[in-house]
Amino acid sequence: MAIVRPFKAIRPDKKYADKVISLPYDVMNREEAAYMADGNPYSFLHICRAEIDMPEQKNPYEKSVHERAKQNIIQNIEDGVFVVEEKPVMYLYKQVMNGRTQVGIVGCVSVDDYQNNVIKKHEFTRVEKEIDRINHFDICDANTEPVFLTYRDNKKIRSIVEGWISSHEILFDITTEDGIQHTLWTVDDDSVIKNLSELFGEIPALYIADGHHRSASACKVGLKRREENPNYTGEEEFNFFMAVIFPDNDLRIFDYNRVVKDLYGNTAEEFLKKVETAGFEINEKGSDVFAPTGKHIFGMFLNDKWYELQAKPEIIPDHVIDSLDVSILQNNVLKPILGIEDPRTDKRIDFVGGIRGLKELERRVKTDMQVAFAVYPVEIADLLAVSDNDMVMPPKSTWFEPKLGSGLFIHKL
Incomplete structure (x- = not known):
């Protein structure tokens, strides 16, 4: 059964959130990232695509790029652009695109669940892309961007989510240049967090919708940290990685x-x-x-x-x-x-x-x-069926929109 737990996030201060949020690292090249971040020192692209702050010939896979990303995280915390939550929390993350809404739960999932196929995959990964994210997460000592997961819709979880949204203050409400609305609520009530964790504990599987390389890399960083810390207990943060988990009924796959x-x-x-x-x-x-x-x-x-x-x-x-x-x-x-x-x-x-x-x-x-x-377009039911049968989709089968905003939360390892 799936493990989903809260974490002590690093996130933007409210007054900077609309400047920090960016598209994910893997939907653009260096030139596009530099253009998007031009004139905005707070853009998360200075972290997830830190090569834009370095000489143009810099290979984005070089470790020095990730060292720069780490320094940019530290600097943002020191400058008050980022704040650190006082206690482990979850978030609710709503996205609205062209009138269609999807609401996910932001928390941490288990490296062991990834290893044991409780978190199911439907794509192969490429070694060079894995190595890049392994170096990024390891050097930054953080999962800087979440994985996009889904699960079969659950009425009890949906009821808790809808109840919290209707009765609690919004943390961020941002509409980005592409017209996507990103709204975030902090779930800081320990009893509600416990209830959500227990309900996910009854769910047999989570499914990777988008982010296979991030998932594989986060898992391998966790295993690397275990080797470096042979007396680990299993509760250390490196045993978990950050995800946004949406019910399948909310999602749409594009052609x-x-x-x-x-x-x-x-x-x-x-x-x-x-x-x-x-x-x-x-x-x-x-x-x-x-x-x-x-x-x-x-x-x-x-x-x-x-x-x-x-x-x-x-x-x-x-x-x-x-x-x-x-x-x-x-x-x-x-x-x-x-x-x-x-x-x-x-x-x-x-x-x-x-x-x-x-x-x-x-x-x-x-x-x-x-x-x-x-x-x-492939349907969500097709994706779940392929994953349940431990099979792999043909390349370039699924395109999810909207993309998750990067920079809204960081999970320190």
Whole structure:
């Protein structure tokens, strides 16, 4: 059963919170981070992307970058930009995007739960990205950004959350430049914290929605600290890492679309014929953007035209992974017809998050690509089913919005 506990957070002082909050470290490059933080010395990008405070040639994976991040945390505490909670607390974190609301509980989860698969995964991680976050967390002596977890909705937990929100003062209420509203409440009542922890203790599993590298890295830092402290009791903070935990019913997964550089030697006519032969019914839609209307329906943009591709029943397997639309597209079009053997490494394919809209697919095809595929979004139920079966999603299957704000809380190890 899941362990969720309070922690003595480092967080922004109220008067600085709207200046500190930033996007997560992994949704931008160095140049974008520098632009976003320009003129704002309080931006959390000076911590999660500390290379922006160093010479331009600085490798963001170098340990000196993380040393700079550590110094920036210390300086912010000394300057009063950050404060340290007097006691372990939880938080409630509400995000509103385009009228849709999701409310999560901020607390710490267990390294052992990650190890024992109580915290379930659905993605592979890359070693170099893990090492980077291991160094960052270890040198900073803190989880600087939370992991995004979900769980199957629980009426008792939801009742406590809604009750607290309706009767307690807001800590932060920030609307960022992208239009996302971030609202935070401090849960400092020991009896309520105990009740929430006990209710999570009855939940069989938590699921990583976003943040597989942060989770894996936080776990490995915890294990490293255990080796360095052989008399550890299990209660030390390094045995836990920070997460925001949302009920599954609150969440929405956006589409994650594909663009390919060429037709692998085929003419457009040959390619369309091969797609049809591969098991798709093709309907030409013309110049108007076509968005998939349901599972196993794809949009395709080719030669300034949109097409609807409907997968026929015979190519839809009864398998939790292979029946996903991203798998159907990979196994029947991208690999056999376009020669994309491994989408993780092939330079001829790129991925476009659905938040950018389908017009972005048109733009890419008109600039540096030749064909685009719009994919119906994976559903939360699919993600949970894959995780429950200890399987791994195909690469670039899920895109969650809104992203968690970084800088609202830090967990010191």
